[in-house]
Amino acid sequence: MLVLRLPDGAERTVPPGTLPRDVVASIGPRLLKAAVAVAVDGEVQDLGTPLRRGGAFTVLTDKDPRALAVLRHSAAHVLATAVRRLRPEAHIGFGPAIDDGFYYDFEVATPFTPDDLAAFEAEMALVAQAAFPFDRAEVSREAALATFADDPLKLERIGDLGPDEIISTYTDGPFVDLCRGPHVPDTSWIRHVKLLSTAGAYWRGDERRQMLQRIYGTAFFRKEDLDAHLHRLEEARRRDHRVVGKALDLFVLHPTAPGAPFWTERGTILYNTLVEFVRDRQRERFKEIKTPLLYNKALWEQSGHWGKYRENMFLVHNDETGEPDTSLKPMNCPSHYLLYLTKKHSYRELPLRYVTFDVLHRNEVAGALSGLTRVRQFAQDDCHVFLREDQIADEVKFLMDFILGHYRTFGLEARLKFATRPETRVGDDAMWDRAEAALKAALEATGMAYELKPGDGAFYGPKIDFDVTDSIGRAWQLGTIQLDYAAPERFDLQYTADDNTLKRPVVIHRAVSGSFERFIGILIEHFAGAFPLWLAPEQVRVLPLTDDLEPAARAVTDALVAAGLRAHLEVRESLNYRIREAETMKVPYMAVVGKREAEAGTVAVRVRGAGSKQVVLPVAEFVARLSRERDTRALEPLVRD
Numbered sequence: 001m002l003v004l005r006l007p008d009g010a011e012r013t014v015p016p017g018t019l020p021r022d023v024v025a026s027i028g029p030r031l032l033k034a035a036v037a038v039a040v041d042g043e044v045q046d047l048g049t050p051l052r053r054g055g056a057f058t059v060l061t062d063k064d065p066r067a068l069a070v071l072r073h074s075a076a077h078v079l080a081t082a083v084r085r086l087r088p089e090a091h092i093g094f095g096p097a098i099d100d101g102f103y104y105d106f107e108v109a110t111p112f113t114p115d116d117l118a119a120f121e122a123e124m125a126l127v128a129q130a131a132f133p134f135d136r137a138e139v140s141r142e143a144a145l146a147t148f149a150d151d152p153l154k155l156e157r158i159g160d161l162g163p164d165e166i167i168s169t170y171t172d173g174p175f176v177d178l179c180r181g182p183h184v185p186d187t188s189w190i191r192h193v194k195l196l197s198t199a200g201a202y203w204r205g206d207e208r209r210q211m212l213q214r215i216y217g218t219a220f221f222r223k224e225d226l227d228a229h230l231h232r233l234e235e236a237r238r239r240d241h242r243v244v245g246k247a248l249d250l251f252v253l254h255p256t257a258p259g260a261p262f263w264t265e266r267g268t269i270l271y272n273t274l275v276e277f278v279r280d281r282q283r284e285r286f287k288e289i290k291t292p293l294l295y296n297k298a299l300w301e302q303s304g305h306w307g308k309y310r311e312n313m314f315l316v317h318n319d320e321t322g323e324p325d326t327s328l329k330p331m332n333c334p335s336h337y338l339l340y341l342t343k344k345h346s347y348r349e350l351p352l353r354y355v356t357f358d359v360l361h362r363n364e365v366a367g368a369l370s371g372l373t374r375v376r377q378f379a380q381d382d383c384h385v386f387l388r389e390d391q392i393a394d395e396v397k398f399l400m401d402f403i404l405g406h407y408r409t410f411g412l413e414a415r416l417k418f419a420t421r422p423e424t425r426v427g428d429d430a431m432w433d434r435a436e437a438a439l440k441a442a443l444e445a446t447g448m449a450y451e452l453k454p455g456d457g458a459f460y461g462p463k464i465d466f467d468v469t470d471s472i473g474r475a476w477q478l479g480t481i482q483l484d485y486a487a488p489e490r491f492d493l494q495y496t497a498d499d500n501t502l503k504r505p506v507v508i509h510r511a512v513s514g515s516f517e518r519f520i521g522i523l524i525e526h527f528a529g530a531f532p533l534w535l536a537p538e539q540v541r542v543l544p545l546t547d548d549l550e551p552a553a554r555a556v557t558d559a560l561v562a563a564g565l566r567a568h569l570e571v572r573e574s575l576n577y578r579i580r581e582a583e584t585m586k587v588p589y590m591a592v593v594g595k596r597e598a599e600a601g602t603v604a605v606r607v608r609g610a611g612s613k614q615v616v617l618p619v620a621e622f623v624a625r626l627s628r629e630r631d632t633r634a635l636e637p638l639v640r641d
């Protein structure tokens with residue numbers, strides 16, 4: 001007999017092979033109606049799959065995040081059902097749920113068109129309306145081979161199944177698929193679905209195999225959620241940093257240097273402004289250093305990268321031997337340890353915080369490169385802290401405040417993840433107990449909620465990861481605080497303790513923005529290119545109404561520039577043309593100088609995004625407000641009507 005423990009502590013004892021559906025029905029008919037699937041000891045299965053084990057028994061309703069993957073995978077079946085109704089000759093591949101939706105791969109003679117997708121989507125609505133149950137059957141290998149005799153991809157898959165594996169099929173209406181499940185109870189659940197795109201994909205990701213046609217889609221339990229998601233996708237397209245970056249003349253990519261952006265004059269201002277911002281905040285309590293970019297392999301052998309990370313490194317071959325013996329650095333850590341080792345250190349110096357903005361290279365495969373988010377050359381706001389073990393709690397608290405303050409400056413909301421000891425790790429349990437307790441205490445001191453990721457820590461220590469949510473609700477992983485007990489051993493790092501003995505420090509790896517390249521990509525999308533004043537490459541465009549007012553406009557420009565503002569005088573073409581151009585370039589302020597303004601010593605200010613409304617201000621007042629807006633790094637304009 002199987003014992004099922006319900007969340008309220010009650011137990012049910014049932015014979016093996018009982019259907020979860022019957023267990024749920026015995027708990028309550030209302031719950032059965034709301035049930036999407038169940039989980040037994042965390043393993044999700046559908047209501048129609050016989051129970052083979054006991055354990056903690058949870059009913060998943062649409063409120064459980066795990067239910068969404070079940071819905072989306074079921075939507076893939078409904079898609080295949082629709083495709084087979086309209087294209088009976090299509091062979092079927094795999095149809096998994098993915099992060100934001102699902103896909104299904106088909107083998108067809110010609111690629112699908114947008115019209116095809118519209119037709120499939122309409123057909124899916126009919127399949128949903130029919131409310132076909134997902135009928136599960138456990139079948140013999142012979143029966144499976146017969147069922148899928150016309151589907152070579154499925155036959156290949158059956159051939160891969162081990163002799164003891166249960167082979168199951170799921171039937172919804174006219175369509176049978178080879179699948180392990182789980183699925184929602186019937187197709188009527190798949191009502192809020194959207195097919196998004198189609199692309200070629202090699203069968204099983206193998207470029208030597210045939211090209212299939214993959215259809216991507218997404219599905220939700222509620223219409224509002226689907227609408228919100230589609231709106232986000234639309235916004236994401238509009239904000240795509242590759243498009244906005246080009247329109248605003250910030251960076252370009254060139255095929256001769258894949259994955260290494262060229263920063264234009266405007267982009268360089270943006271980049272340097274960010275670096276200076278971090279540098280300013282680090283001036284007092286950190287020590288900025290620069291270390292070489294190229295190292296011979298002895299360092300990478302000592303750090304372990306030569307063995308485990310070499311394919312991600314750009315190697316330089318020795319002229320004489322033809323063998324690689326040198327590499328560009330893919331990360332700063334080992335070089336910081338080397339610098340640390342060049343001197344003796346006392347306990348009084350700790351925590352010692354080395355920061356650097358050095359250029360790093362990682363050999364990402366060409367196919368994975370994308371805009372600024374996946375590059376081969378980049379710089380991080382990287383920091384390595386050398387500290388005593390008794391300093392961990394205070395240090396983590398300090399670093400967390402530093403990181404959270406950084407995100408707040410950009411209006412990015414942070415979420416924290418706490419990753420603890422993995423199965424394969426260095427150090428003893430007492431060390432991990434202390435390290436995790438210190439990180440946890442620092443986390444709890446912030447009062448912020450955090451997500452626990454048991455077993456997700458690095459092999460050398462536990463860590464806190466920082467995800468930020470941008471203005472359209474997308475999450476990006478950026479910063480990290482990682483304790484490292486392994487590197488100090490490997491590099492034999494030491495400090496002199498107060499009793500004059502030599503002790504091992506602990507190392508903390510800290511990044512805030514991740515890489516500046518990726519962070520700028522995220523900021524471009526977060527602000528849709530409309531940067532706050534302090535970041536904007538061009539802050540004010542000064543526009544004389546007519547040519548004869550150019551001297552007056554030049555005086556306004558000079559006053560702004562003298563206050564350190566990035567202002568620029570624009571006299572070409574008509575005023576309307578110049579205004580439109582400044583709007584397109586998302587310049588935060590336009591200062592229009594007409595005859596009246598020239599005589600009165602004022603400017604007519606147009607604020608970005610406020611249309612044709614103007615605020616008339618004395619020049620000195622305008623300069624003062626903009627200086628304050630820049631210095632406080634305000635997210636909203638300080639000039640408004």
Ligand SMILES: [Zn+2]
Nearest residue numbers: 077179180181
């Ligand atoms: Zn399935």
Ligand SMILES: [Zn+2]
Nearest residue numbers: 332333384509
């Ligand atoms: Zn590091």
